[in-house]
Amino acid sequence: MRELANITHDGPKWMVLDGDIDPMWIESLNTVMDDNKVLTLASNERIPLNPTMRLVFEISHLRTATPATVSRAGILYINPSDLGWNPPVSSWIDRREIQSERANLTILFDKYLPICLDTLRTRVRCFRKCRTTQLELSCVLTWCHHTLWPLNDLCETSFLGPCGASISQLVDYRVEFSKWWVAEFKTIKFPSQGAVFDFYIDPETKKFEPWSKLIPQFEFDPEMPLQACLVPTTETVRVWYFMDRLLERRRPVMLVGNAGTGKSVLVGDKLSSLDTDAYVVKKVPFNYYTTSAMLQGMLEKPLEKKAGRNYGSPGTKKLVYFIDDLNMPEVDAYGTVQLHTLIRQHLDYGHWYDRTKLSLKEITNVQYVSCMNPTAGSFTISPRLQRHFCVFALSIPGQDALSRIYSTILTQHLTSGNFSGAVQKSAQQLIALALGLHLKVAATFLPTAIKFHYIFNLRDFSNIFQVNVGFTAGLCTPQGLLFSTPECLQHPQDLVKLYLHESNRVYRDKMVEEKDYGTFDKIQLETVEKLYEDIEEALEQTKRMNVYCHFAKGVGEPSYRPVPTWEELNKILVEALDSYNEVNAAMSLVLFEDAMCHV
Numbered sequence: 035m036r037e038l039a040n041i042t043h044d045g046p047k048w049m050v051l052d053g054d055i056d057p058m059w060i061e062s063l064n065t066v067m068d069d070n071k072v073l074t075l076a077s078n079e080r081i082p083l084n085p086t087m088r089l090v091f092e093i094s095h096l097r098t099a100t101p102a103t104v105s106r107a108g109i110l111y112i113n114p115s116d117l118g119w120n121p122p123v124s125s126w127i128d129r130r131e132i133q134s135e136r137a138n139l140t141i142l143f144d145k146y147l148p149i150c151l152d153t154l155r156t157r158v159r160c161f162r163k164c165r166t167t168q169l170e171l172s173c174v175l176t177w178c179h180h181t182l183w184p185l186n187d188l189c190e191t192s193f194l195g196p197c198g199a200s201i202s203q204l205v206d207y208r209v210e211f212s213k214w215w216v217a218e219f220k221t222i223k224f225p226s227q228g229a230v231f232d233f234y235i236d237p238e239t240k241k242f243e244p245w246s247k248l249i250p251q252f253e254f255d256p257e258m259p260l261q262a263c264l265v266p267t268t269e270t271v272r273v274w275y276f277m278d279r280l281l282e283r284r285r286p287v288m289l290v291g292n293a294g295t296g297k298s299v300l301v302g303d304k305l306s307s308l309d310t311d312a313y314v315v316k317k318v319p320f321n322y323y324t325t326s327a328m329l330q331g332m333l334e335k336p337l338e339k340k341a342g343r344n345y346g347s348p349g350t351k352k353l354v355y356f357i358d359d360l361n362m363p364e365v366d367a368y369g370t371v372q373l374h375t376l377i378r379q380h381l382d383y384g385h386w387y388d389r390t391k392l393s394l395k396e397i398t399n400v401q402y403v404s405c406m407n408p409t410a411g412s413f414t415i416s417p418r419l420q421r422h423f424c425v426f427a428l429s430i431p432g433q434d435a436l437s438r439i440y441s442t443i444l445t446q447h448l449t450s451g452n453f454s455g456a457v458q459k460s461a462q463q464l465i466a467l468a469l470g471l472h473l474k475v476a477a478t479f480l481p482t483a484i485k486f487h488y489i490f491n492l493r494d495f496s497n498i499f500q501v502n503v504g505f506t507a508g509l510c511t512p513q514g515l516l517f518s519t520p521e522c523l524q525h526p527q528d529l530v531k532l533y534l535h536e537s538n539r540v541y542r543d544k545m546v547e548e549k550d551y552g553t554f555d556k557i558q559l560e561t562v563e564k565l566y567e568d569i570e571e572a573l574e575q576t577k578r579m580n581v582y583c584h585f586a587k588g589v590g591e592p593s594y595r596p597v598p599t600w601e602e603l604n605k606i607l608v609e610a611l612d613s614y615n616e617v618n619a620a621m622s623l624v625l626f627e628d629a630m631c632h633v
Contacts, residue, residue, distance in 0.1 A: 291428030294492030
């Protein structure tokens with residue numbers, strides 16, 4: 035305000051205030067916007083608003099604005115539905131360099147886009163609630179602008195590839211959308227087998243090819259935690275394909291999905307595979323207590339000063355910020371999130387402010403990749419921030435994908451461990467048992483106000499195979515099927531008994547009522563008897579004693595195996611407790627059976 039007031043020429047001087055209206059600061063402008071037209075500072079300095087100065091507020095809503103503010107400004111409301119999709123599409127098409135592309139694209143957008151957007155709004159359910167057509171359209175344009183190769187005589191096929199990929203990634207009801215697409219648009223013939231999401235257009239042949247053709251071979255690393263392993267599937271290959279092209283063109287990418295869909299692992303795997311000579315990756319995890327000052331400090335840490343007020347990534351490398359749990363920070367009293375505003379400011383204008391000197395910092399050669407769970411945190415983010423991202427929805431993998439993922443992992447574990455042939459052959463049968471029980475448990479035990487923790491997702495399913503519980507009384511207690519050894523799994527029945535132990539620890543231990551215990555035991559028994567024959571003897575043994583641990587032969591001999599009797603388990607734990615009490619404050623514990631099961 036002071037700088038504009040000191041400019042002497044008579045031309046108009048515009049000050050654009052772009053952001054959210056917060057009553058905490060907008061009230062300071064009341065005397066500027068009324069007939070006084072004077073800004074009074076805390077130092078008693080008075081800055082006049084001369085006749086050539088103008089204030090323009092660019093905001094998304096007036097929900098938190100006071101009547102004093104609204105009455106002093108002229109309000110111009112732009113209705114998104116009145117604006118429609120044509121203006122942004124037209125401006126994008128005008129930037130295409132080849133004249134023939136402009137004409138073809140105009141025809142194709144008019145033919146396909148209106149009906150597709152209408153279907154998204156009315157016939158399928160999206161992961162996020164799209165407030166405006168522009169939010170949906172921004173994803174289409176982002177994808178088209180940065181992945182559409184030069185159009186030729188196959189322009190309609192080329193257009194349908196990115197158009198379908200961009201829109202369909204937003205939806206949950208993919209099968210329904212695929213059927214509608216094939217029935218509605220018959221100009222392009224998709225392969226008869228599979229959905230429209232199962233194919234991509236090969237740049238070389240210009241033909242539809244299945245995504246499964248691009249799935250690489252997976253090699254299981256026993257040293258790597260299972261939660262960090264990523265078995266390639268059609269879904270992961272598809273997202274990788276899009277991310278490769280968007281990262282190459284430095285466009286923001288966002289993955290949206292429920293807990294346990296592998297968003298963070300997928301992005302982390304892709305970013306770790308980038309060329310370290312060309313890219314620098316900075317991970318920025320968000321939580322409820324993250325503030326904008328903390329965020330700016332993390333964002334500035336890998337930057338280096340270039341010239342003047344310009345900052346960028348080290349050398350000629352590209353800097354990628356990976357923001358995890360984007361919607362987790364606290365929402366303030368006025369419904370805004372300062373961290374989101376800071377990121378939006380950078381994406382809109384390419385700068386943020388030095389918090390000490392209050393000077394501009396131009397930030398260049400950086401890009402954003404983010405993940406968020408729409409069922410946690412603030413659920414959504416500001417549409418003005420989300421419009422910058424190309425959004426891809428990750429749904430819970432289907433049974434076929436889960437079967438492939440975990441059978442691959444378990445089979446490679448059994449093969450590399452030289453387990454018996456009978457045990458190796460039973461791996462696929464055990465995966466069917468694990469999937470069946472998981473689906474029944476998730477459908478039967480639903481969260482309530484009291485049992486709010488009854489949420490069974492893919493993280494619980496993974497914990498059956500591998501989980502590190504922690505340390506108790508000096509004993510390391512990792513658990514899971516992948517810790518088994520040939521000595522404890524000599525027959526397929528032994529694998530079933532180990533699975534029953536792990537499923538009890540993962541599912542049953544979450545439950546809080548005897549009634550739920552009984553229901554779970556019944557479901558577990560029915561599922562096992564449905565898939566296995568001649569299993570009654572093994573089930574009888576599990577009723578008497580079925581505990582696996584790493585100290586079955588003693589604390590000094592770690593080996594994941596079953597404990598023969600309660601007496602032996604009690605003896606081992608008493609010895610460990612006595613050893614602990616000799617060097618620490620004494621703990622007087624009563625080791626009853628349920629306690630010993632959970633050490």
